[in-house]
Amino acid sequence: MEVNKPVGGKLFTRTFLALFTIALIGMFFVAKRYMYGLGAVTNLNDGFPWGIWIAYDVVVGTALACGGYSMALMVYVFNKWEYHPLVRSALLTSMFGYTLAGVSVLIDVGRYWQAYNIVVPWYSNLHSVMFEVALCVGLYILVLWVEFAPAVLEKFKADALHARLNRYIFAFIALGVLLPTMHQSSLGTMMLMAGYKLSPLWRTGFLPLLFLISAITMGFAVVIVESCLASLLFKRPLETPLLAKLAGVIPWLLMVYLVVRVEDVNLRGLLPLAFSGGLQSDLFLLENALFFLALLILIYPSNQRNPRLLFAAACTLLAAGGLYRFNTYIVGFDPGTGWQYFPSAPELLITFGIIAIELMGYAWFVKRLPVLPVLEPIQAKM
Amino acid sequence: MKIKRRAFLKAATGGGVLLAAQGPAQALARGEKKALPPNAKGILYDATLCVGCQSCMVACKKANYLPVESTDLLQLWDNPRDLSGKTINVIKKFENGSAARKDQAVDGYSFVKRHCMHCIDPSCVTACPVSALIKNPDTGVVTYNKDACIGCRYCQIACPFNIPKFQWDSPTPEIVKCQLCNHLLAKGEISACCGACPTGASLFGPVEMLLAEAKRRLTLTPGTYQDFPVSSIGAGFPAQYQSHQVAKYIPHVYGENEVGGTQVLLMAGVGFGLLGLPDLPAESFVKLADGIQYAIYKGMVYPLVVLGALIYMIRRGEDNLEKKE
Secondary structure, three states: OOOEEOOOOOOOOHHHHHHHHHHHHHHHHHHHHHHHOHHHOOOOOOOOOOOHHHHHHHHHHHHHOOHHHHHHHHHHHOOOHHHHHHHHHHHHHHHHHHHHHHHHHHHHOOOHHHHHHHHOOOOOOOOOHHHHHHHHHHHHHHHHHHHHHHHHHHHOOOHHHHHHHHHHHHHHHHHHHHHHHHHHHHHHHHHHHHHHHEOOOOOOOOHHHHHHHHHHHHHHHHHHHHHHHHHHHOOOOOOHHHHHHHHOOHHHHHHHHHHHHHHHHHHOOOHHHHOOOHHHHHHHHHHHHHHHHHHHHHOOHHHHOOHHHHHHHHHHHHHHHHHHHHHHHHHOEOOOOOOOOOOOHHHHHHHHHHHHHHHHHHHHHHHHOOOEEOOOOOOOOO | OHHHHHHHHHHHHHHHHHHHHHHHHHHHHOOOOOOOOOOOEEEEEEOOOOOOOOHHHHHHHHHOOOOOOOOOOOOOOOOOOOOEOOEOOEEEEEEOOOOOEEOOOOOEEEEEEEOOOOEOOOHHHHHOOOOOEEEOOOOOOEEEOOOOOOOOOHHHHHOOOOOOEEOOOOOOOOEEOOOOOHHHHOOOOOOHHHHHOOOOOEEEEEHHHHHHHHHHHHHOOOOOEEEEEEOEOOOOOOOEEEEEEOOOOOOOOEOOOHHHOEOEEEEOOOOHHHHOOOOOOOOOOHHHHHHHHHHHHHHHHHHHHHHHHHHHHHHHHHHHHHHHO
């Protein structure tokens, strides 16, 4: 019994051409960066050595690509096989998200031609959080390609290879759960090293736990958003009943997250700082208000079954998790010597180019490969 | 089976949360202050002796083959505003009001010298994923290896003193920072800045002796004339001395305890905060992050146990599914 089918349809639509143009502009500036250095295209500086490429493309980008991780947790660890049809499309976004995060890193690091030093034994620094994240993310990209391989093998009817892969795929699925657990939490640990340069509103020993929980909820939210959008764009029936069930998990995770987040700030006596006004305090409040709003919508089972509210809540959650990461990596970071950072236009255009490539790739894959689940038409209001 | 499985999961997730919650506590409990390397070398900078001649900056650029950095319109002089990809040692000036008296916070002025502090427990060394920054186990000098560096700039995020700088305008950029003239130390010489300093404001020597010298200065009576060593101490030959009038010191040796101690020590007549030196705790920021990593990843035991459990659960799940079908 097979549950996934290509959507079909024209590839070179007007949207595709628009995305292609955006990607080309991005690539132009990427070329400029490689010819003249990072300073030629970015506003990065010695005070803010990390900007939007790290904060968005890598840290938010991989969290948005946690759909595959969250679904693998549900299906394989919590044994909820009814969600299995959603796994493959989730894996696809994860594969693209992580691969392009990896590509972004190679645009961002200064001495990219030596990037392999990470795995050179006499250079590897086992104490470095960056080492662990780089290794885990690199491995996970490979794991995602292997996990997604069955879709390609099905398409080309490579049954012998498919059967052989199926015999070992459990190991890759296991790694596909372990590796994101490790590096999504470590992406939080990473900023602990900033010491006093990171505002105490974000600098806490709970950073790894908070990053992990929010990444898992963002993974579920992405699956919901992606499924709704795919239904809308490819004129498919909505997967609402399955999504509603999935959405039932999120409020519990959000409750744990918010209790830890708020109590941690409260117990360290930082509530006055949180309400002190100014950019940091405003964005701290906004970040947590967004998490709370998502919780407020999703806590009512009737809302979980309403496609509009479900979609709105999932988007809110993605904004919340995204802002939490931006705050931890840029807004809450202040090197304290009058340095300032706001991304330059070319910097943003490179990021947009990467997003465009991701969307084009996604469209191509779902139209030509068996990715999206086969659905019975369901009457739905939207 | 179902019930057992659920119980196992509960225990597993509960354990994970507990571990994560314990993280901070364990991290703080791990290890005491790190010890100074056996032959730790460093610099004592005394702002009250500094006359702002910038000889040290010239000598530093020469010794380390660094380019001129002009910030004036005519591009005539090497006059960097701060540390950068071209400048690893800089003299800066604090001024207040009429700036009439040296080493005075109100209506006074003071110089300050900024470069790598060569921390005893350096954040950059822990942060660097490829060991491009390492601390010499003997002299404690923190050095940079461009052949290892991948240019991720995590050292810049991690350094509490904002010391490592990046060559933003180069397609083959390097991290640039003071390495205490490690290449000169290898030849038995001293850091170029200390060799060039005419007043003894920058003094090279074994860190323990420098600290003792700093403590001695704090006991001197302000206004009296005393002898101060010039260039270096503890080199095996008699140090040169100069007589200076003792200034009124802030009773604190900056770097003695900051972030677990540094091999570069500073003394001044005005508050260190006014000179741009951050007010830092005695505990290194490395500890919390490294401690959490250490607690979770020690010997890779937890990750391997989790991986084993995952494989078990996935295989069982697949078996159950096949049976159903």
